[in-house]
Amino acid sequence: MTGSQSLLDLAMKMPKAELHLHIEGTFEPEQMFAIAQRNQVALKYDSVDALKAAYQFENLQDFLDLYYQGMSVLLKEQDFYDLTMAYLKRVHEDNVVHVEIFFDPQGHLSRGVSFDTQIKGIYGALKDAERDLGITFKLIMSFLRHLDEASAFETLKLAKPYLDWIDGVGLDSSELGHPPEKFVNVFHECQSLGLKVTMHAGEEGPPEYVWQALDDIGVDRIDHGNRALEDTNLVATIKRQGLTLTVCPLSNLKLCVVDTLVEHPIRSMLRLGLNATVNSDDPAYFGGYMNDNFAALVKDTEITKEELYKLACNAFEGSWLDLETRSKHLATLKEMFA
Ligand SMILES: Nc1ncnc2[nH]cnc12
Numbered sequence: 552m553t554g555s556q557s558l559l560d561l562a563m564k565m566p567k568a569e570l571h572l573h574i575e576g577t578f579e580p581e582q583m584f585a586i587a588q589r590n591q592v593a594l595k596y597d598s599v600d601a602l603k604a605a606y607q608f609e610n611l612q613d614f615l616d617l618y619y620q621g622m623s624v625l626l627k628e629q630d631f632y633d634l635t636m637a638y639l640k641r642v643h644e645d646n647v648v649h650v651e652i653f654f655d656p657q658g659h660l661s662r663g664v665s666f667d668t669q670i671k672g673i674y675g676a677l678k679d680a681e682r683d684l685g686i687t688f689k690l691i692m693s694f695l696r697h698l699d700e701a702s703a704f705e706t707l708k709l710a711k712p713y714l715d716w717i718d719g720v721g722l723d724s725s726e727l728g729h730p731p732e733k734f735v736n737v738f739h740e741c742q743s744l745g746l747k748v749t750m751h752a753g754e755e756g757p758p759e760y761v762w763q764a765l766d767d768i769g770v771d772r773i774d775h776g777n778r779a780l781e782d783t784n785l786v787a788t789i790k791r792q793g794l795t796l797t798v799c800p801l802s803n804l805k806l807c808v809v810d811t812l813v814e815h816p817i818r819s820m821l822r823l824g825l826n827a828t829v830n831s832d833d834p835a836y837f838g839g840y841m842n843d844n845f846a847a848l849v850k851d852t853e854i855t856k857e858e859l860y861k862l863a864c865n866a867f868e869g870s871w872l873d874l875e876t877r878s879k880h881l882a883t884l885k886e887m888f889a
């Protein structure tokens with residue numbers, strides 16, 4: 552076995568936590584067509600192959616246009632259950648033992664699908680997979696940043712009966728032109744309700760947006776954060792605060808945030824002392840789940856065993872898991888990498 556083969560083997564087998572995953576981004580074309588047919592909804596594409604051929608993106612917005620179209624076939628609780636369960640079964644194969652997943656309520660409310668329908672389906676699958684597959688979870692409700700703050704507040708109101716099921720809130724969708732400061736009030740309200748906060752920042756947006764996430768909102772975690780590296784003071788602040796970055800290598804490649812994985816900043820982040828993690832973001836659209844992301848890093852970069860270990864540990868340390876469960880997974884990782 553060569554060095555990179557054994558590293559790959561270790562990467563595939565190690566226990567993993569996924570902290571940046573949009574459940575609507577796990578909608579595989581085959582399942583999308585099946586649910587569309589079940590619900591008698593027409594898709595814009597006439598075959599799975601035609602849909603897959605459309606997955607060529609030049610930027611985030613190109614992707615989002617297809618992402619919102621794709622999710623439009625989700626109508627019933629069973630649809631949300633099936634979507635979530637398919638993802639959980641899939642990542643169980645990748646030795647993912649803990650997930651913290653986003654859902655986009657406004658992307659469904661706008662189509663007349665109630666908050667109850669969405670969350671009952673998603674949460675039901677998470678609970679069943681916890682029992683049957685042993686995958687622990689946290690659920691994150693994400694606000695769409697291209698909409699206004701009033702819409703986020705309305706969504707929060709709908710979520711209030713389900714706060715026991717929701718661990719945190721996020722901010723996603725089109726980043727440029729929609730800075731975190733637009734949502735200061737709603738996030739402060741969420742924090743007062745005891746919810747954790749994470750936020751997409753610095754995926755396409757400038758370092759200023761990451762500063763706002765830190766200073767104006769006081770986030771617990773940052774999703775992506777790539778462009779934070781443009782500002783050395785910002786890097787020092789993220790490091791001092793010990794914030795976790797949920798980085799998404801294949802997503803960045805597919806959305807042209809980077810041209811190749813060799814120039815992906817994840818290893819620089821580690822060298823700078825930042826708590827970077829590996830995540831799949833929207834795996835059905837970006838060509839890979841957790842193990843595909845790790846495999847790509849092993850194959851295309853000179854990632855070391857120490858870096859791999861650090862990435863795996865960072866995910867558990869940056870998770871919102873209880874200390875005992877976290878320590879259990881960290882001990883397993885320590886043993887595997889000894
Ligand atoms: N990578 C991403 N960035 C922003 N919003 C998203 N929604 C789903 N995936 C996203």
Ligand SMILES: [Zn+2]
Binds near residue numbers: 723
């Ligand atoms: Zn994302």
